[in-house]
Amino acid sequence: MIRRAVLGVYALLIIVPLVVIAGGSLKTTRDLFADPFGLPTNPTLANYSTVLTDQNLLLVVRNSVTVVAVSVPVTLLLGSLVAFAVARLPRWPSRLLFGVFALGLAVPAQAIMIPQYVQFERLGLRDSLTGLILVNIVVTLPVAVFILAGFMRTLPGELYEAAEIDGAGPWASFWRIAVPVSLPSLAATAIFLVVMHWNDLLYPLLFIDDPGKRTLPLALLDFQGEYLTEYPLLFTGVVVASLPMVLAYAFLQRHFVAGITAGAVKG
Structure with missing residues (x-):
């Protein structure tokens, strides 16, 4: 009760x-x-008409799509490679490698923002989508490693031993065995990453000054002024920004649940 x-x-x-x-x-x-x-x-529907016909908003939606479309596949690729190494390396090197990335989850992002800002400023990557993509990959890579390593550790070693007998090296074992078997976990991780990158406001607010390079969460701040906030337009922007995530989860829910539970019980 x-x-x-x-x-x-x-x-x-x-x-x-x-x-x-x-x-x-x-x-x-x-x-x-x-x-x-x-x-x-x-x-x-006047609010939706105003939002959807706003050319600036369409531009920032394109920027958000670009950031997500590049960041997520690269993070998945790097995360799956590290997770494969964690699953296949001997005990102590595996724990050390996993511990390095787990430390990335323990350190708050706010604690390293100033060094990141200075470094990206010196490299000429601030106020650019390339810099925003790189920082998104760096920040979310530990999350991908944490999820994927938990699943890949449950894969039976006999699969890799059989592949080695057939002459497959580590690279072939990764692409032909680890990746196909880990598709549910990869799908679940992809959903996490898409949501994190799509909704990120902190890093665009810190790194982006050019109005033409803003992402959607940053553009929603335009509806909030010093003396007046257009709440109906702000709510409409939130609905429009959330709709792709809702649809993605609705269509990928089966893969999401399967990926979350896949590594819960060792096979």
Whole structure:
């Protein structure tokens, strides 16, 4: 009974803000302030028309897609290579390698932002999508290694031994055995990375000054002014920004669940 009550309260904490945001995107500013928590009595799509016809917003969506489309595959490739090494190396080298990347999860990103900023400034990578892609890869690589290594460690060694008997080296074993078998875990990791890169605000806020290179979360700040905030447009932007993630999870939910549970029990 207590468990259901706690879960019910938690569900309300999640659902109520979603309803307010979705309903607010269909209201005018006057209607929103008159009844912020109520359902729209005179729903309008004017906010969506304004947002979707904004050429600047379409540009920042393209920037976000570029960052995600490059960062995620590279992070998956590097993460899977490190995870394969962690699974195949002898005991102590494997623990040392995994510990180095686990340390990346223990250090808060805010603690290393100033050194990163200075380094990227010296390299000429600040205020560029290339620099933003590189910092995203560096920051999220430990997450990918942590997830993928947990799965690859559960793969039976007989698979690799059989491949070695057939003359396959480490590179061939990685591409022909580890990658195909790890597809559910790779899919789950990809979803995590897409969400992290798509919703990232901190690094674009720190590294990007050029309006033409902003990403979507950074562009949403334009709806918030010093004296006035266009909440209906802001809510509409949030809905538009969240929709790709919702659709991706809806279509990849099976792979996500399979990837999360794949390494839970050793086969």
